[in-house]
Amino acid sequence: MDFDFSDEQEQLRDAVRKWVDKAYSFDERKAIVASGGFSAPVYQALAELGLTGLYVQDAYGGMDMGPVEGMVVMEELGRGMLLEPLSHAWISSAVLQGFAPEELKQAWLPRIAAGEALVVLAHQERGLRYHLENCHTTASENNGVWHVSGHKSLVAAGDHAHAFLVPAQYQGQIAMFLVARSAATDTSHSYHAQDGSRMSELLLNNAPAELLTLQGLAALQLGVDVGIAALCAESVGLMEKTLTITAEYMNTRKQFGVPIAAFQALQHRAADMKMQLELGRSMSYYATLKLNAAADERSLAMSRAKLQMGRSTRHVGQEAVQLHGGIGVTDEYIVSHCFKRLTQMEMTFGDSLHHLGLVSAQMQETAGVFA
Amino acid sequence: MDLAFTPDEQAFREEVRAWVKAHLPQQLSHKVHNALRLSRDDMQAWALILGVKGWLGYGWPKEFGGPGWNAVQKHLFEEECALAGAPRVVPFGPVMVAPVIMAFGNAEQQQRFLPGIASGKVWWSQGYSEPGSGSDLASLKTRAERVGDKFIVNGQKTWTTLGQFGEWIFCLVRTSTEGKPQTGISFLLIDMKSPGVSVRPIKLLDGECEVNEVWFDNVEVPADNLIGQENKGWDYAKYLLAHERTNIADVNRAKRELERLKRIAKTEGVFDDMRFRDEIAKLEVDIIALEMMVLRVLSAEKSGKQSLDIAGLLKIRGSEIQQRYSELMMLAAGPFSLPFIYEAMDAGWQGDHVGAAHCAPLASTYFNMRKTTIYGGSNEVQRNIVAKTVLG
Secondary structure, X not given: OEOOOOHHHHHHHHHHHHHHHHHOOHHHHHHHHHOOOOOHHHHHHHHHOOOOOOOOOHHHOOOOOOHXXXXXXXXXXXXXXXXXXXXXXXXXXXXXXXXXXXHHHHHHHHHHHHOXXXXXXXXXXXXXXXXXXXXXXXXXXXXXXXXXXXXXXEEEOHHHOOEEEEEEEEOOEEEEEEEEOOOOEEOOOEEEOOOOOEEEEEEEEEEEEEEEEOOHHHHHHHHHHHHHHHHHHHHHXXXXXXXXXXXXXXXXXXXXXXXXXXXXHHHHHHHHHHHHHHHHHHHHHHHHHHOOOOHXXXXXXXXXXXXXXXXXHHHHHHHHHHHHHHHHHOOOOHHHHHHHHHXXXXXXXXXXXXXXXXXXXOOOOOOOOOO | OEOOOOHHHHHHHHHHHHHHHHHOOHHHHHHHHOOOOOOHHHHHHHHHHHHHHOOOOOOOOHHHOOOOOOHHHHHHHHHHHHHHOXXXXXXXXXXXXXXXXXXXXXXXXXXXXXXXHHHOOOOEEEEOOEOOEOOOHHHOXXXXXXXXXXXXXXXXXXXXXXXXXXXXXXXXXXXXOOOOHHHHEEEEEEEOOOOOEEEEEEOOOOOOXXXXXXXEEEEEEEHHHEEOOOOOHHHHHHHHHHHOOOHHHOHHHHHHHHHHHHHHHHHOXXXXXXXXXXXXXXXXXXXXXXHHHHHHHHHHHHHOOOOXXXXXXXXXXXXXXXXXXXXXXXXXHHHHHOOOOHHHHOOOOOOOOOOOHHHOOHHHHHHHHHHHHOOOOOHHHHHHHHHHHHHO
C-alpha cells in the first residue's frame, strides 16, 4: 500500500504541466473552441510528447506505460481543460491490445501512438442513454468481409477521426469493429458540446469494417473503463484548478470592506469544495489502481469511482460559480468554462444515477477498498 | 503506487486476526456486533486481555514497552479488532495521555504512570471541556494555584466520557491569566480519589450516562503531577490532537456497521426496495472513499514523502458517515425502531422486543451518534481549519 509517485512519474507530470502552461492557455483554448473545438496541431503536440502512445506497447512504438502514468498525465491536462480527445487514443489502444487480432494491431497501434491516426470510440446511440449492452447498429459478413450500418451519436471529434471503434449487433450479440473513415462513413453533422469540444454524428452506410472481436461487450466495457479512469483523473486536475481560482477570487474580491474570504458562511463552502476534491482524488487513485484488475472487479470499481466523481464535479462546479457571484456566470471569465467542463464530465461514460444503479445492483455483504 | 498491502503487512494482518480470534471473548463480540450495552467490566476485560499481550498501547514505541508498529500496522490492528467485533479501546489512557507522558513527562512520571496504562488496570479520563469552554477550549477557567509543592485545583470539567469509572484524569487547568488564554494553561494529572473531586453522571438522549460532570473543590495535587512545564499545557494538548489522525475517522467500524446495515435491511425486507437500496449503495461508496482517504494519510505517514492537509477532512467525513449508517439502520427497521425498552438493549434479555431483536438498540445508537459531529472539535470548527488550508 503506497501512494507515492516515482521520480519518473513526477518528471512526466512536470513535462505535461509545462506543456499546458506554455501551449494551452485559456486564450489558446478559447481560440480552439471558436474554430470548432478541435486542434490538429495540438493533437500532434500531444503525440510528440508521447502521450497518444502512452498505453501502446513497445513492440508497436508506444511508451508502454501504465494506469498511474495515465492518471498523472490526465490530472495535468485536466487543469488545461483539454478539448482534444486524448483519452480515446488510450481507449482504442487498450481495446486493440486487449482484443484485436495481430494484423489489426500492427496496422493501427503504431499510427495511434505516432498521432497519425485518431481512433475514437463511437458507441453511443439515440434512445440508449448510457447503456452499453444494447445497440441498433448492425454488422454483416460475406466471405470474411464485414460491413456495418447504423447511426452513432456524440462521437468525440468524429469529423477529425481517422477510424472508429464501433460496437454492432451480429447474430444476437454485440461485436466490436474498427471502421476506417471511407465514403460510407458520414460525419458531416458535427457540433459543439457543452464544454466547447467537438462532437459528431456518425452515419454508417454499409461501411467496410474490420472485425476487432466478437466479444464486443467485454471490449466495449474495457474501453469505457479506461475512459472512466482517465476522466476521473482529469476531473481531479480541473477541480483542483477550479478551487484554486475560487480561493484566489475570495481573497481578492471585497464586499462590506473586507475580502469575502473573511465570511465564515463562505469559508465553510470552500471547505466543502476541498472535501469533494479530496474524495474525488481518493476515488481517482482507486480507479487507477483497479484498472488492471479482472473485468468484473474493474468495472464495479469504475462505477464506484464515477459515482463519487460525478458528485464531486457537480458540487465543485456549482459552488465555484456561486462563490464568484455575477462574474461566475459570464462567458468571459474562466470559471464558467470550468463549470461547464465539470458538468460534461459527470455526464460522460455514465452519469451519477447510472453508476449508482450499477453499484446498487452489485452490492455484496462486505464492502471496502479490498472487498 | 500500489493499492495492495505488502506481503509483510498481509502476514502481520493474519497474525493479528488469528490472535484476536483466539482471545476475543464471544460474549463481547456478540454485544459489539449487535450494538448491545457494554458494561465497564466488558470494556476493561478486553483492555486487560490486550494489556497482557502488550497490545493495549498498540501505538507505543518499543522503548516504552509498546510493539513499535508503524502507521500501517496500527491501522491493520485497528481494522482486525473492529471487524472481529472487539470493543473500542477506551482511548484516554493508552491513546491520549500516554503519548503526552512519553513526549513531555519526566522519567519518574513515565515509570509511575505508563505501566498502569499499558496493562489496562488504571482507568483514565479526560478533563478538557468546561461548561463555558466548548469549541473555545482555551477560555477554560478551572484554576490550579501553586502553593509550595502542591497545586490547589478549583473548577468544573464536563462531558467527561466514562468519567464515572475514572481513577485518574488528565486535565487542562489555568495556571496563569496573563497574556493570551493559550499561554496560561498547564497539563495536570489528578488522582480522582483525591478529597474534593466529585463526579456526576449526565444522562443523555439515548438514556445512557456516557459522560459526566467533574468538580474540583480545593483539590490538592502534588506538583510532581505536572506534565512538562507550567503554562505549556496547550502545546501538549495540540501535540495530542496531532497524534491521533486517522483513528478518529473510524472507517473500520463503518465497514463493520455497513455489513450490519445490510443484514438488517435484508431481514426487514427493504434491501430489495430500490429507493432504500440506493441509499445503502451511496453510503457504501462514501465508506470506500473515506477508506481511500485514510489509506492516503497512512501511506504518507509511512513514507514521509508527502505532506497531506486532509486530516481535518477525515474527522468531518468519518463522523457524517457514522451518523448516516446509524440513521439508515433505524430507518430500515421502520416503525419497529420506535419501542425504546431499556432492558432490551442488554444481551440475553428474554422479554418481548416487539420488533425483531436487532431493532432494540437502533434508535439508541442513532441518538448517540449525534455526538460525533460535535465532539473532538465540532465539524464547524473543523471546517474553519480546512478553510484555512484552502484560503490561507
